[in-house]
Amino acid sequence: MVSDPLDELTWRGLIAHSTDLDLLRAELSAGPVTLYYGCDPTAPTLHVGNLIGLIVLRWFQQAGHRTIGLAGGATGFIGDPGGRSSERTLLSEAEVNHNVERIGAQIARFIDLTDGRGLLVNNIEWTRDLSVIDFLRDIGKHFPVNVMLAKESVRARLDGGGISYTEFSYMLLQAMDYLELFRREGCRLQVGGSDQWGNLTAGLDLIRRVEGEALHALSWPLVTSATGEKFGKSTGGGSLWLDPELTSPYAFYQYWVNVDDRDVGAYLRYFTFLDHAEIEALDAETAARPQARAAQRRLAQELTTLVHGAAETARVEAASRALFGQGELEDLDAATLAAALAETPNASVTSPLPGVADLFTLTGLAASKSAARRTVAEGGAYVNNVRVEDPDLVPGPERLLHGRWLVLRKGKRTLAGVEVER
């Protein structure tokens, strides 16, 4: 049980902006406080960017507070203008509904919904039947346009690609969510990423005007990486999704194992529930023996377990050990090899085997046959850890491990399996 979630979040570097922290602290220690975090269903699954929100909710829940996860079925129709240079493409109703359903299920995995300890809501509930007139009179009246124009999310767009009235109105909807959750559930705190700060304060202003109540908001900092890359982009540039169908647990695990030494300490604080002593020990370990990647492995283990569960984590850890270990592939027993390759991308073929370039394409190691040929020409293609020189080479039966497996590798760390069916 964590006595003061604010101290915890502060230690972890998770507080970027806040309303009066002392007041909030007093409320939190006086009894359970209801708080909420919302994410929009812009995709069918959450990505690692949403993870901090869920983790912050859990910190509060562990301290005995009541958490609400909001899937923005209404705001998902509109699109948050923040952090974008141009207008969003509107999603269809079917897409939004589908996304809300899947995202809701993911949120439910992170917060405890039993016995009223947590709640899952969809803001379409209180927006669907709201009339335009009511909205403009009851909500819009409280928003000075000059204040709205001054918000970073809007200002950036006015200087750039412009903004539609639709997206301009987004902050009113989010503010209304907070008001609604205050009225319905007694919610007194909203948390979000620092890019949401303008929207969080819009809610505070609205509630102060309408209800005369001073509520709270808390934001965490934008997650950055030392190299300045966008955080959470997997190798190849795609997002790291929480859904195993979109990002395999193996790829997810590997992403964290490969985190920069300079970032791993911060990520351990942001994304894990490890205690202070253990994190500091891992910091020291990184400083002393960076090549062991102890902190990265622990980070990867914790996060993969959090998102995909312990059983799956054990499988991807075993696969990583087998494939990145110092030993020879030939020395792996059949069961270990089969299990490891089941975690990586893989393909099955029948003999006669296709050439190497085709195998690379089939397993997805190369995006096209041209790319596969290029990889071979550049000296980055390996079969069973042996570099291949000829893209049309057909591996002979004597190359098969345990009579049926080939381990394909592109570059240093991208692996795939081929199973030859008999």
Next chain:
RNA sequence: GGCGGGUUGCCCGAGUGGUCAAAGGGAGCGGACUGUAAAUCCGCCGGCUCAGCCUACGAUGGUUCGAACCCAUCACCCGCCA
């Protein structure tokens, strides 16, 4: 509704009749060095039955021996005016 500007490869962006699969930058990929890290250097970076061919510069149609580049129409974006 009028006038002006724009739409180029994953992103930004140059190109304004042949020498353009299209400069440059970013991202990404491979090699060397390493630690499945970073930095640095080198190479690659539309597809294919790969020394040749095919597809591509918003869409369609046209002019031309030849069009990303010229013309017409349409769509969308930005700005100014009404």
